[in-house]
Amino acid sequence: MKRISQTTLLLAGLGAIAIASGCKAGKTGQAATDEDAAKKVYVAPGKHDELYMFASGGFSGQIAAYGIPSGRLLKVIPVFSQNPENGYGYSEETKPMLNTSHGFVPWDDTHHPELSKTNGEDDGRWLFINGNNTPRIARLNLATFKTEEILELPNVAGNHASPFCTENTEYIVGNTRFSVPLDGDKDVSIGDFKKKFKGAATFIKVDKNTGRMNIAFQLIVPGFNYDLAHAGKGPSHDWIFFTCYNTEQANTLLEVNASQRDKDFIMAVNWKKAEELVAQGKGRKVPAKYAHNLYNERTHSATSAMENDVTMLDVKDYPGLIYYIPCPKSPHGVDVEPNGEYFVASGKLAAVIPVFSFKKMLGAIDQKQFEGDFDGIPVLKYNTVLEGEVQKPGLGPLHTEFDGKGYAYTSMFVSSEIVKWKVDTREIIDRIPTYYSIGHLSVPGGDSRHPYGKYVIALNKITKDRYLPTGPELTQSAQLIDITGNKMKLLLDFPTIGEPHYAQTIPAEKIEKNSVKFFKLEENDNPYAAKSEKEARVVRKGNRVDVYMTAIRSHLAPDNIEGINQGDDVYVHVTNLEQDWDVPHGFAIKGSNNSELLIMPGETATLKWAPDRTGIFPFYCTDFCSALHQEMSGYFRVSPKGSNVPLTFHLGENLAAR
Amino acid sequence: MKTGSRIAIAAAMVLLLTAYFLPLWEITLSAPQYPEGLSMDIWLNGITGNVLQINGLNHYIGMQHIDPQNFAEFKIAPYVFGLLILIGSVASVKGSRKLLIGLLALMIVFAATGFIDFYLWEYNYGHNLDPHAAIKVEGMYYQPPLVGYKQLLNFLAGSFPATGGMLIGLAGIITAATLYIEIRNGKRNEKERNDRAAGALDHRLQSKA
Numbered sequence: 001m002k003r004i005s006q007t008t009l010l011l012a013g014l015g016a017i018a019i020a021s022g023c024k025a026g027k028t029g030q031a032a033t034d035e036d037a038a039k040k041v042y043v044a045p046g047k048h049d050e051l052y053m054f055a056s057g058g059f060s061g062q063i064a065a066y067g068i069p070s071g072r073l074l075k076v077i078p079v080f081s082q083n084p085e086n087g088y089g090y091s092e093e094t095k096p097m098l099n100t101s102h103g104f105v106p107w108d109d110t111h112h113p114e115l116s117k118t119n120g121e122d123d124g125r126w127l128f129i130n131g132n133n134t135p136r137i138a139r140l141n142l143a144t145f146k147t148e149e150i151l152e153l154p155n156v157a158g159n160h161a162s163p164f165c166t167e168n169t170e171y172i173v174g175n176t177r178f179s180v181p182l183d184g185d186k187d188v189s190i191g192d193f194k195k196k197f198k199g200a201a202t203f204i205k206v207d208k209n210t211g212r213m214n215i216a217f218q219l220i221v222p223g224f225n226y227d228l229a230h231a232g233k234g235p236s237h238d239w240i241f242f243t244c245y246n247t248e249q250a251n252t253l254l255e256v257n258a259s260q261r262d263k264d265f266i267m268a269v270n271w272k273k274a275e276e277l278v279a280q281g282k283g284r285k286v287p288a289k290y291a292h293n294l295y296n297e298r299t300h301s302a303t304s305a306m307e308n309d310v311t312m313l314d315v316k317d318y319p320g321l322i323y324y325i326p327c328p329k330s331p332h333g334v335d336v337e338p339n340g341e342y343f344v345a346s347g348k349l350a351a352v353i354p355v356f357s358f359k360k361m362l363g364a365i366d367q368k369q370f371e372g373d374f375d376g377i378p379v380l381k382y383n384t385v386l387e388g389e390v391q392k393p394g395l396g397p398l399h400t401e402f403d404g405k406g407y408a409y410t411s412m413f414v415s416s417e418i419v420k421w422k423v424d425t426r427e428i429i430d431r432i433p434t435y436y437s438i439g440h441l442s443v444p445g446g447d448s449r450h451p452y453g454k455y456v457i458a459l460n461k462i463t464k465d466r467y468l469p470t471g472p473e474l475t476q477s478a479q480l481i482d483i484t485g486n487k488m489k490l491l492l493d494f495p496t497i498g499e500p501h502y503a504q505t506i507p508a509e510k511i512e513k514n515s516v517k518f519f520k521l522e523e524n525d526n527p528y529a530a531k532s533e534k535e536a537r538v539v540r541k542g543n544r545v546d547v548y549m550t551a552i553r554s555h556l557a558p559d560n561i562e563g564i565n566q567g568d569d570v571y572v573h574v575t576n577l578e579q580d581w582d583v584p585h586g587f588a589i590k591g592s593n594n595s596e597l598l599i600m601p602g603e604t605a606t607l608k609w610a611p612d613r614t615g616i617f618p619f620y621c622t623d624f625c626s627a628l629h630q631e632m633s634g635y636f637r638v639s640p641k642g643s644n645v646p647l648t649f650h651l652g653e654n655l656a657a658r
Numbered sequence: 659m660k661t662g663s664r665i666a667i668a669a670a671m672v673l674l675l676t677a678y679f680l681p682l683w684e685i686t687l688s689a690p691q692y693p694e695g696l697s698m699d700i701w702l703n704g705i706t707g708n709v710l711q712i713n714g715l716n717h718y719i720g721m722q723h724i725d726p727q728n729f730a731e732f733k734i735a736p737y738v739f740g741l742l743i744l745i746g747s748v749a750s751v752k753g754s755r756k757l758l759i760g761l762l763a764l765m766i767v768f769a770a771t772g773f774i775d776f777y778l779w780e781y782n783y784g785h786n787l788d789p790h791a792a793i794k795v796e797g798m799y800y801q802p803p804l805v806g807y808k809q810l811l812n813f814l815a816g817s818f819p820a821t822g823g824m825l826i827g828l829a830g831i832i833t834a835a836t837l838y839i840e841i842r843n844g845k846r847n848e849k850e851r852n853d854r855a856a857g858a859l860d861h862r863l864q865s866k867a
Contacts, residue, residue: 553714554792580711581694627718628792 058499071494080108084595092606096304120449124510128163135159154288155200174202179223193251197223234340238272243331263326333399346397353390401446403453440502519602526604528573551585553626559634563647586622659753667750673829680822720791
């Protein structure tokens with residue numbers, strides 16, 4: 001009976017959306033903004049924004065940094081996708097970043113940026129993000145805004161419940177959204193889903209000084225679809241919560257078959273206990289092949305190594321490690337409030353938002369208040385863990401963040417709104433429409449112990465009539481909403497790159513003070529660096545030619561190179577000799593089947609070029625660096641294969657009269 | 659010399675000592691694309707700051723590379739300062755007015771030589787340009803100001819004493835003022851002595867009469 005009413009509600013909601021967007025496009029979006037909204041988002045020219053927002057680029061595979069409250073795009077940081085704009089994934093130095101056990105993968109799908117935390121607060125050191133498609137986790141250095149490390153996760157597919165971190169970034173996690181047989185089982189019938197398909201809750205240890213990641217252990221869990229996670233804090237420090245849907249364990253037409261049960265599960269994991277077990281030598285080392293890519297700031301180069309094994313704990317063998325909490329229906333987000341006592345789950349097909357109590361959970365475990373088990377894992381009784389439910393919140397609840405003042409903000413995908421409610425009474429305070437179909441939402445510090453509050457940012461999937469049309473492919477958007485008052489107020493609506501799947505927002509002061517202005521030339525340890533023009537040279541070894549080139553305003557050295565033959569592999573290593581702020585140089589060669597390079601001051605980058613024909617090939621600086629930028633160019637002469645044109649190179653000897 | 663004067667000279671010598679730890683002079687450059695500014699600090703024994711960046715910019719207009727190694731001044735100046743401090747310290751300990759006069763004279767000579775040298779270097783640096791430079795502006799020279807500001811193409815160049823230079827200036831003022839007071843007091847004392855002597859003579863003459 002209950003299920004019918006939920007479904008009816010849902011259908012009604014979907015119908016309403018269809019009518020709203022289909023009939024009167026342009027009218028629904030005209031909600032009044034406050035008259036002083038413009039003042040609140042106006043950041044005068046030359047002034048800096050109050051906050052950084054790091055939003056995932058979704059299917060772009062990248063991250064974008066925006067200034068808040070202006071919504072200005074500051075930078076696209078390449079992570080899992082090649083970026084011809086600056087040569088990431090094209091230069092010899094950065095290609096290894098995109099290496100995987102499947103070889104070079106030029107693209108991925110980024111979902112959840114996660115700021116590193118100390119004492120449960122965003123510390124502004126690193127940003128982690130998951131690659132969903134070919135399961136990986138990346139770590140970005142927020143001093144350089146560069147991707148510094150990418151770690152592949154074995155035994156996982158669809159790394160969606162990732163990369164949420166524990167209170168002091170002891171661990172970040174990954175888990176499978178598309179359960180698969182473990183990597184050892186090579187050829188399995190899809191029909192054997194229930195028997196052979198597993199989840200692998202992966203715990204990655206993060207070195208607290210260097211940020212370096214290593215897989216500490218994988219918990220082998222039943223084959224559900226693990227969707228999201230959040231670690232406890234304060235009293236719940238030792239625990240982490242994952243949502244799972246498809247507890248039906250369907251493997252076809254999931255739309256229907258994975259939506260049959262009234263309740264799926266929250267999986268509560270005692271990670272501290274798992275850590276202890278592993279420290280005691282429990283678990284087994286299982287062969288696994290996964291790439292571990294590291295970027296070194298001194299060599300300006302990445303290396304990719306293949307790891308060989310992973311430690312696994314089969315949770316069935318270790319009672320007390322995990323418990324299932326029933327949760328209505330197909331839970332998506334699970335979010336822990338700042339004090340660490342309540343955790344909120346959002347069943348995306350549910351008509352209520354359950355708020356669970358950590359204290360009650362421990363009590364229920366203590367008194368063995370189980371309604372049964374799943375594959376030997378105890379399932380706690382819903383009511384023994386439940387603190388209460390938010391009634392009639394809206395349709396399609398997905399995610400909740402907190403403002404630190406006792407209020408929670410939950411995104412509603414289907415009814416396209418944000419609902420503000422009071423955590424302790426679960427009473428709804430306010431609701432505000434979003435344009436349209438919000439997914440995640442971001443309150444600055446909203447998942448931390450001390451939220452900054454002030455704003456909530458809606459991250460929307462659909463924009464339709466919100467901006468000037470750009471053909472069938474439209475931008476997605478973010479909306480800035482003021483939450484300082486009792487009523488939420490829409491301030492600004494701005495387009496984003498890719499899909500702004502999720503974002504984390506942090507006060508600018510935590511980042512900007514560490515920002516690197518340029519790399520020191522004397523610290524450049526790239527083996528192909530030419531640290532002065534005297535070191536500029538061209539060296540041939542068989543059919544490999546290494547060009548050690550320097551760039552400084554406004555010339556490249558050497559700039560006339562002859563004696564290259566068709567069929568050679570030419571590696572042009574360009575070192576930017578500038579030691580000043582904001583003076584990058586670019587580098588491009590006519591006809592090169594590769595991208596350009598963008599080289600920061602003090603950095604060395606390498607473009608591999610295989611000339612396939614004879615002729616003269618100009619090269620030049622692509623970044624407008626100076627008044628004589630256009631003069632920053634030169635020529636390669638490519639002679640036929642086997643030609644005896646001697647290898648020569650020079651700069652500044654004027655040959656014009658020849 | 660009075661005790662007060664001796665203390666004042668000792669203090670001036672301490673101020674001179676700071677020249678070894680603080681920059682003496684600062685040249686600043688700002689332009690639209692350099693909102694953060696560029697600066698060069700001149701020390702007793704060298705130059706620090708954005709020398710590399712300034713050299714990089716100056717090559718467009720053919721100015722010479724600044725290389726602190728090429729300045730004999732930076733090798734001599736620390737010794738000259740040592741000598742000044744030594745003379746001042748002895749003058750303070752012994753209370754010698756003669757040495758004090760010597761100190762001030764040396765200070766003036768040193769300051770004058772320094773400024774003339776600085777001006778001549780600036781002149782050469784701003785006028786002696788590479789004829790093959792990319793940017794040539796007819797009749798334009800790039801001599802930085804001796805003190806104050808000057809617009810050189812897109813850059814506003816400034817030249818001002820830095821902390822160390824100001825402290826040295828203060829030491830000079832203290833030395834000069836001390837000497838002035840000493841001399842004035844000396845004259846007054848002499849007058850008083852003369853007056854007293856004249857008074858005694860009067861007395862004697864009167865008593866004789």
